[in-house]
Amino acid sequence: MKLRNTMSGELEELVPVVPGKIGIYVCGVTPYDSAHVGHAMSLIVYDVLVRYLRWRGLEVTYVSNYTDVDDKLIDRGAMLGVDPLELANQNIAQWEDEQTRLGLMKPDVRPRVTQEIGPIIAMTQEIVDHGYGYVTPSGDVYYRVRAKADYGKLSHRNIEDLRTGTRFEPGEEKEFPLDFALWKSAKPGEPAWDSPWGKGRPGWHIECSAMSRTYLYSAEGGERFDIHGGGLDLIFPHHENEIAQAEAAAHGEGQVFARLWMHNGMVQRDGEKMSKSIGNVVSAADALERWSPDAIRLYVLNSHYRAATNLTDEAMAAATAAVRRLANALEVRGSATAASTIDVADTRARFVEAMENDLGAPQALAVLFELARTINRARDAGEDVRDAQAMLRELAGVLGLALSRDVTVQLTGQEMRVEAGTLGVEITHQEAIARLVAERTEARASKNWARADEIRDELDALGVMVEDTPQGPVVRPRR
RNA sequence: GGCCUCGUAGCCAAGUGGCAAGGCAGAGGUCUGCAAAACCUUCACCACGGGUUCGAUUCCCGUCGAGGCCUCCA
Structure with missing residues (x-):
């Protein structure tokens, strides 16, 4: 199988690090709010990749994380007056329910930052020990971007390009504006964990480097795994920084860490970027209410994963x-x-x-x-x-399409097939429907077309349509 | 300003240096008590202007337009 590797920009043959096995890490959400269709699209893409690889006989380890402690969670929690970790739990629970309804396979591992603090601290320490990180007097730890000659290789930028427009924020203790936080010292009231540098919490990017190492590095594969995926918007700085951290911890300049980088395009709504300010964000819950899981999936798969798609x-x-x-x-x-x-x-x-x-x-x-x-x-x-x-x-x-999930109901002595799943619609009034369908069958048998058509209208009012087939009537949710 | 994508029928959207997939919608027909479903037929000067080539929608340059990143983002 050939996949476009963001690192090289080329189509590359997917050659497993360990023959017969594939390890995939996909960046999940920071659960400060409900998930939207963009998140759904991203996971649908990787869900299909995993399904396909497994179908082809590969043994896939699929890891997708939650960044459940972060600035935005803390800000949002403060705004809502709730504990940020609790806010994360709530949003994760909702999103996992939605993932199930979207027909997304459960990843083999869904690591959360708050449950991986030990490995994160360990990796941060290694980065510092290897000279790629430094500790400030306030107990922050920063990554030293200039220590790594090939920084910027994923996003195809160099430090000079990136430096344009950046500057030191007041109060920062960075050596260089582009240096980024590995560990942030705790402010009062914030979630915090003990570390060699005092109480604090992980920076944004370190969790993915640490968690992919924990779950995807192997004795045979060494300090690398097969595929790392996420949205195009994560290429810089998130994935760039993940690479820098992982390679610094591994003490290497050559490419280690993920072998192949996949990035999916963004979902637009009616030709515009989805954004809170425009008010055109379609949440996963909205989407599931309006369209079936199969329709959402087919919509996503109908365009290439790297292209931007226009949801109308x-x-x-x-x-x-x-x-x-x-x-x-x-x-x-x-x-x-x-x-x-x-x-x-x-x-x-x-x-x-x-x-x-x-x-x-x-x-x-x-x-x-x-x-x-x-x-x-x-x-x-x-x-x-x-x-x-x-x-x-x-x-x-x-492709993860369930197609029809027909159920056969046995009511009023007549067997009737009810197709519900394809539209994601619950059929209600089953007894009334079954009774009307039976009556209509009799009417048709006696060529009482007027009554037959009248019943069709009555069924329409109940939200279903009836279709005559050689095997008898089939009831479906009305379009 | 810098880096990077993209602009294909009413809509969504693949794709290729040599007569442009697929889905939806539309039109005509077959079937059906009527419908529905299904089947058949039909529906594109590939943003614009240059260039390279025997030949470009496909390669190169420019213009216009859209989007992503450069600060948080799937």
């Missing part, structure tokens, strides 16, 4: 309809009278080819749509499409 209501409606199209191709209708002529191996090969090329989910999706059309056509021709449907379900599953 129309695009989401299109994604919703597109999900339905795939789900419809999985329905069993009629009985087959002929063997299948569909080449599922070819479909699978084209899917793999698309995914191998820098996670080409848009093209992989196109392969699925083509398969759906082929299935529908073959089904109409009376072919046995079960193998093709199984392939469609399998490949959609690799």
